[in-house]
Amino acid sequence: MAYPFLVFLFIFRARRGKEEHERLRERYGYASCKRTVGPLVWLHAASVGELRAVVPLIESIERFGLNLVLTTGTVSSATIARDCISERTQHQYSPLDITCSISRFLDHWQPDLAVFTESEIWPTTIHKLAKRKIPQVLVNARISDRSNNRWMNCLTLANTIFSQFSQVIAQSEVDSERFCALGAPWVVVGGNLKNDVAIPVPNLHELKRYRTMIAERPTWIAVSTHQGEESCIAKVHHMLSQHAPGILTVLVPRHPNRSNEVEREMKKKGLRIVTRTSGHLIDHDTDILLGDTIGEMGFYLRLSEIAFMGKSLKLKAKGGQNPIEPALTGSAILSGRFVHNFQETYQKFLDSGGVRFVDDEKMLAEYVLHLLKNRSDLKLMQDSARKTVSTMKGALEYSIEMLDSYIRPLRLYASLQRSHHYHSKILSSKNTSH
Template sequence: MSERWARTVLAAYRFAGAAAFPLVGPYVAWRATKGKEDPTRRYERSGYAGKPRPEGPLIWAHAASVGETIAIVPLIESILGYGVNVVLTTGTVTSAQVAEERLGDSIIHQFVPLDLKPAIGRFLNHWQPDLAIIAESEIWPMTIMELGYRRIPQVLVNGRLSERSFQSWKKRANIAEALFENLSHVVAQSEVDAERFEALGARPVTVSGNLKVDTNPPPVDGRALHAISRQLSLRPTWAAVSTHEGEERMAAEIHLMLRSRHPGLLTIIVPRHPERAAALADEFAAMGLRSVTRSSGDRIRSDTDILLGDTIGEMGLYLRLTEIAFVGRSLTAEGGQNPLEPAMLETAVLAGRNVQNFREAYQRLIDGGAAKLVANRDMLAGAVNFLLLNDATRRKMMAAGAATVEDMRGALGKTLKALEPFIHPLVVKARLKGVR
């Protein structure tokens, strides 16, 4: 595909988006009925602003979902410390809640506009950002092109390209180059990610490591932790967190396999999508298991088999209730989920082998003796059983997790160094204007 043809395709995408814009309202309304949009803020997805633009320099930061939002919180806090305003966009209701919990009124939060010319144009006309910082792997053609057209510097931080995404972009190399040439800088998570971005035409590219390592451990409500810990007493526990369809049933089957060997065993299951909790509770009941959902507030009794974590923002609670955690989307689904939060909370980490999206983090944890990968349900059951029986091995993995995470820190400083040429002029401008 020639460069001219690639630009023709992108121009067609631009006009197709404009033609489809009248359908945005019904589409977002439908998503709101499914709980995927905040019905009171649907207009933000069309680019309408929910708040006035503050005076002075403004940075637009974007994080797609919960993981990306948590990852860039320390980066945003550092930028705020320079005296520059930040408007943070996210794409999900849960990530908006995390932004509110972690950053509060220190930033302006908006839902990200859909990648359509009218929506993006309206958003940029109002906010007029001086710099755009995009987290991880959010590659939206219209957004990138519009920022480039307006000569607004855009930097991709904590950049990651999965093998699947890379191969897909390689088939459209000219389109990738036409888009990535608009990026002022790519700060990649790993050398592999950096090589992939460079192969697709991004320049310059540097490596920072994973920003998720430089975050604080997930917070916890101390009173809730104390209350539930008292209910559990000294019962043995293990957790399956960030699970996807099929992995919850697998965890329940493992509970059935192990409870006779470990009297009083409690299994903690935290699905990636909490809205599935009601259906999961019914499924567990059909298996003869007694479950309690966290949102119900019901007491965990001695005959409770499963604590079903169906709340947002309480991963810190669930992980502090156990010393063994299986991290999902790794056995029945592909890509994996972030293992760093369990590791930094000194939890022995188990996962399936499909962890491509967090390959470097898992490799470091495995090499450090903090994590083990399993091939199937029976191997996972065996690993949980072994760790429950062997205190010394379990505690060695727990300590290794915290130590490995500490060794991996430093991505925040490297990212700030890469951003310095873009942020420093804004800091000077803000001081000269006397804003904030």
């Protein structure tokens, strides 16, 4: 019933920079490019984080000689996709989970295999794929406490939907148990693909320039913060400045489109702020460096050795953020206690001493100050985090192994097609010469 009115929603989102106006038709299943010849894999990743996690998987499928259509749901992920996919992969915005849109998409692309990531469960899409007998695999699969409770409250519907998956490759044992309870017929534990992703190397010239501007100033970073947490970070900065003169806080909101809002909030609290996009120099009076760019988390994390993970400190912003990236870049990790979306991961870091939980702003300030003044404790946390993440690799190799039974027939079909095309060209040239 809402379908005719969705165009107004998309136009509104486009004006706010959340959609590409010239590509809105893709949301309705209209393709903006031709389908490539031969077997095709459809891979869907919701946003930037999911996309980065499956890029190595995409590259592996491409090396098998197969073509892909990659769908994502955000402008930022589309921007990243342009830089990290080859000519074998075509990018489209994900179609609406409405019968006419998804049918139009499937009619054009005719995928031979559908691969979804993490917690992308779209009932109409799953139903239409099952009706066309297209295998569906959920990789790097996870399900949050909140989503699990919702599905369990409508278990009959959940069983109908989840039973359509040919396979689920879960991130953890907890996720595996949940998917099994919801009706998925074949579930294995493969680990988290994000653990195997190499952190993009930042622009070394820019990194050196910023490090020179920061010089010897004590620095810490708060990443992936959500609404309500930035005010906490401002309080922490004020507390730290009383004991660590000249301290610089690097603040990177989870959603860069909130940067203007965050900047206004920091200024109201009397803090002097420089944004990454402004190009202004960081001087001794700068309190906050605001990371307002997309795809530069590796750059920001390399500006400090102490990282606080957002979405964890306040009840309105809870669930946690994955600590893998800061661990890979050598950070000592601090977090609030609301991390249930990544509870197994955090437990491993907690057991090894690579992460410390804080209850409030005061405790966060105390931990940051302690690590700034105690180099040995800082190094111990950094080393523990590195060792922990090194034991959590292997998900990519395992996922490829699990996908092999679906990929191998497509590889054979593609090989036969190429062979037939080659022999047809030979015969054609011979007939021409005669």
